[in-house]
Amino acid sequence: MAGVRVGNRIIGADSPVTVGWDNIPKVEGGPLKRFVFTYFQPFFLFALVAFWYYAPNSLATATTAIIIGVSFRVFLIGIELVNPRHDSWQLTWKELCTDLFYVGLGYTVLRMVDAYIGDGVIIEAIQGAYDWDKLSWFTGLPLLVQALLISLIFDFGQYWMHRGMHNWYPLWLTHAPHHYITQLNINKGAVGNPVELFLIGLGIGGFFDFLPRAVLLAGTFGLAIGTYQHINVRFNTPRWWRFLFNTTEHHSVHHSQDFEASRSNYGATWIIFDRLFGTCIDGEAEKLGMEGGRRMQIRETMVYPFTEGFKTSKEWVQRRFQRPASVPAE
């Protein structure tokens, strides 16, 4: 496979990757379908932002955010069935059960762990140790500016954590199971080893004071933009959207079986950090995963970082301390 040169890298030499927006297929069907799947993403983003901006205080709560978040995801699963990007990513009963198992872990066990060692606890400890108060620089800014700052600060952290995972072996061990997914669906973002899911959720937002409504607005950016990373829906994504935000096209490149392509598009909600730091590749891929598309099962996902880490450490120790086999003298 020849691949395509992007900067000083060859993309698609190991596995097919479509590079460039002009080469990506468009939504097929009548004018209504094309209209819906062109403006779907911006419509829901603006609608949700408007809701959180104007909702009365009694409604602007975390509970409402959870209800909207879950309902929106269920709705998107329905959309996946109506207009799939690839038939080879079709959601099956078994895939849905597997995905929801990881989602369930996130809502239960991981939340309990987070309560003891999550970023909130760490930041509180640091603030207590240095007698710091929260940095309340931003509370006087317009709500949407605050929301943008929260989202950008969190995404900046995620970008580097994610890039670190692809470049530092101990972190890669935690992230590798997520790269064994062979198709994208709404809940695939939750699929992975719990250690990774804990690490990627760490943020420094807790150091700052923001208005609660701004935090809810920032959460909406995650829901109405970040969720599309793992969706199996063909959109005619508007040019401005795909310039600013991470899309399922970008993220499919990141999950490609092509090694070089997988080292790109590290952002979660925003793609601008990738553009800024030279890791963005505009395009899409259908063949996803590792080891030729081997599907990693739940049991292996749970233990992979530890078993692989142990294996690698053992090999290193053997190489370091074992003398080479003696060669008999002639």
Place this chain on the structure above:
Amino acid sequence: MLKLPFIDWIWRAKGFVELAPPRTADSAFAKLDALLEESGTSYEIDGDTLTYVKDNPAAQDKLATFPRGTLQVVEEDGQSRLKYNLTSPALLFCFLAPLLFLAFAQGSIILSDLERPTEAEKAEAEAEKAEEEEEEPKPLNVIDEWLGAPAPETLEEKKQREEEEEAEKKDKFSSTPALVFAGLFAFLFLVGRFLEPWLIRRTFRRALNDPPEELDGEPDIPTEA
């Protein structure tokens, strides 16, 4: 998988597909080649019986839910039939998953009990809170006021809300998410228990009885004997 006749309905799918026109075992198994040629599949044919095993099937493998099974071509009631007896670890997993999430719910209750503050700790926390002088929130930025966003809640409103929340939420950890997922997996099991055997029967029927070009999702067309 263990042979447990009274409970194996949880993970087993049994049934038959009529072969029209009647086929020999070799001819019927040849029609199933596409299903058995997927990567990670091994199978053995012994006379009229085919036994297959799929090692970690791909997500889109049509037999992914049933990675082990036995297929037999028989003559019964004057009909030629393919009888199947398939095993699904995924159905068993889905059946057991609610128990795991119920255990998580119980774990959250136990942890909450352990974390429940004593009266002395509660008094200390309240005293600390009383010492902290909270300020009224700053007014909204003029742009937000102009656009009509609701003003942030006042200290009194915040206190009232926190009291209401306190009354509702007594525990550090809520067992609700774990209970919701236990219910969800119970529901998914019921769906899968009926959907997956129905899908696999349809897959076999189409592979065995439809003309080759009709295999993929086309409506059934009666074949002439």
